[in-house]
Amino acid sequence: MANRLSEDTHLSVLIIERGGSVLQNPLVYNTSAYGVAFGSAIDYAYQSAPQRYMGNKVETLRAGKALGGTTTINGMSYTRAEDIQIDAWQWIGNQGWTWESLVPYYKKGEGFQVPTPAQYSAGANYNALYHGKSGPLHVGWTWDMQNSTMHTELKRTYKHLGIPYLPDVNGGKMHGYSIFARTVNRAEKVREDAARAYYYPFASRPNLSVMLNTTVNRILWANQTGTFGPAVASGVEVTLSDGTVEAITANKEVILSAGSLISPAILERSGVGNPEVLAQHSIPLVINLTTVGENLQDQINTEFIYSSNVSYTGQGTYLGHPTASDIFGSNTTNVANDVKNNLANYAAKVSAASNGTMSAANLLSLFKIQYDIIFENPTPIAEVLVTPKGTNFYTEYWGLLPFARGNVHIASTDPLQQPTINPNYMMLGWDMQQQIGSGKFIRKLFNTAPMSEHTTGESTPGYTTLPSDATNAQWASWINSAFRANFHLVGTAAMMLRDMGGVVDTNLMVYGNANVRAVDASALPFQVCGHLMSTLYAVAERAADIIKAENYGGLSVQDGQGYV
Structure with missing residues (x-):
């Protein structure tokens, strides 16, 4: 930006x-x-x-x-969102934020590299209509792609499971099997x-200009919310690498892009947030915004490892995106009804965990939208990433759309002390249900021809640890012990209506102030199916146009296609 x-x-x-x-x-x-x-x-x-x-x-x-x-x-990984997930941003009050309006910004930043003949034969594929050619961000496939053998076998295996081949995952419909592009400069062979x-x-x-090795302590305010209107930031206080504290003046705006964990922490140290949290650290209240740091969402990642009768070299990005019906099959209706019947309980539990800062009624509205995205549309609920390396298939998977919500809040006024981070992994029944179901799907994948013909055994977790007839309780026990965070944290300064629990408005401006924005993953109100990076680039590209249009006489937001 x-x-x-x-x-x-x-x-x-x-x-x-x-x-x-x-x-x-x-x-x-x-x-x-x-x-x-x-x-x-x-x-x-x-x-x-x-x-x-x-x-x-x-x-x-x-x-x-x-x-x-x-x-x-x-x-x-360069994989965008499912189109309906971006459309949902508008459904919760963010007028103008839709898939159609964001596509020009995905394309604006992208410098797509058309696959070479060798890459194409190895499985790289694309739809030219989905991509931008002149942006600064190189997107494509690595020069050392694996040959076509694994692509062909996975493609056939997914087909036998009823899951289609998707030549390009970046068109807004993600259900299927693909080989996705990455942010690499193929010519220079670098990330x-x-x-x-x-x-x-x-x-x-x-x-x-850039200041490196410099920590932002807090935002400085010219005036606070009250008689004179919204709060106005005058700059930021920083600590240099030698420990010197300086004030830097901002004549226009302060834009936070420190991510879902640190942007809300900067706001809290600056007096913006829940009065109860600020009072614990004797921070004067500037803006009463109780949901700063709430609505934290992440996914959990679990890995299977299978041994192979073939040794693989080079890099492969083999991606499966199964839907709820792919994973639960004939039991999908029962699963959907169970989740639907528990939405109110989910909302009440998350609200209680936030000490009431997120209302159960608002959460229920959000959860109903998420339910519809999962069960009323063919939206993927899991990512399956197969990486052949040597004589192993390393297969990571994660449930894409958990209902769990946690929070992040400062532990002290010291900017060098990390905040207290509580994602509340697996706090709700669906979250474990989608992870267990996805794990069972992995086993089905590797026991289906032709992949089964290349697989000589499962080393992790293995059938001794997790028998073929394992109960859901046994699955949950293994997942609890084996999972890791997926590092896809969103939502802690969510772009939503303020009375729904939002922290920033549709222009990414923090409520109650005139010139501080949050433009990063903290602003995303929901998880998306794709890896966050591509969507965050698009949001930042659009935010830049918003700021130009508001303050500097730049292009209107609708002119985004002019940059493609």
Whole structure:
């Protein structure tokens, strides 16, 4: 977004980043090094609170500490949302936020790389209508794709399970089997993180600056909400790497893009949030906004490992998106009725967990929308990611649309102390139900020809740990012990109507103030089926146009297609 705003030479844009530059760091640019940076100096490695519904397990939540954020350490997966999930943003009061209105912004940032003949023969495929060609973000397939053998066998196996082949997952309909694209620069053979795409090629702009190794302490206010109208930010207070504290003036706006865990923490340290939370830390109240930090949503990830009679080299991104009917089959109606009958109980339980800051009535309205997305539309409820490596098939899967909601709140006024993070993993029946059902689907996948012909055994969890006739209780016990967080955290400064529990409005402006916005995953009101990155790029692209249109005489939001 800083890139887009600095296109206006009359503006001065400053990026404040707690981490450093990782442009030359092989843990970042090496596309086959996913996971190697975890636990390193460029991973915040936040720790969750003990998870009550998962045996008090403490989860590590990965997040990138670098210019470029988590795009420097993530899996580079470029998969968009299901169209109805973006349309749902408008259903909860965000006028103009629809799939159709967001597609131009997905395309605006994208510099799509058409597959080479070798990549195409290995399974890379696309629909040209879905992609942008001139954006700064390189999207495509790695130069070292695996050959077509695995693609062909998985494609046939999914077909035998009644799941179609989907040539391109990025058209708004995600049900099926695909080989998805990633954020890579094929020519340079490197990861394309946000900084490499949007900052470094434009770093010479005189009106675009960056402060590295600098921590934002809090927002500074020129006036607070009251007689003089909405609160107005005058800038931010920061701590430099040497410990010096400075105030930086913002003549126009302050835009938070610190993610679902830290953007709400900055708001709370700045006096914006639940008065009860702020009072615990003697922070003067500037804006009474009780739902700051609430509505936290994440998925849980579990892995199967199968041994193979073939050894695989190269990189493969083999993706399955089954729906509820694919997973539950003839029992889908019973599952749907069970969830529907429990929606009010789910809403009451989440409301109680938030100490009433999220009302049960509002939650029930949101949960009914989520129910319809899951059961009234062919929306995927799980992601199945098969990675052949050596003589193993590493198969991660996660339920995409949990109903659980948690929260994140500051633990002190010290910006270097991580907040208290409680995602409430598996607090509701559906959340475990979709994970168990998805696990059973994995076994069915690998026991269906032709994949079964390439599989010589299941090493994790294995049939000794989890027998073929395991009860749901046994499945739940294994999942509790084996799961990890999926690092897809959203919702803690949700874009919703204020009386529904929203923190930002349709222009991503924090309620009760005139010039502070949150533009990151915290603003997403719901989980989406795709990996968050592509949707966050699109939201940021649209936010830049919103800001230009409001304040600087730039393009109207409807002119987004002019950038494609």
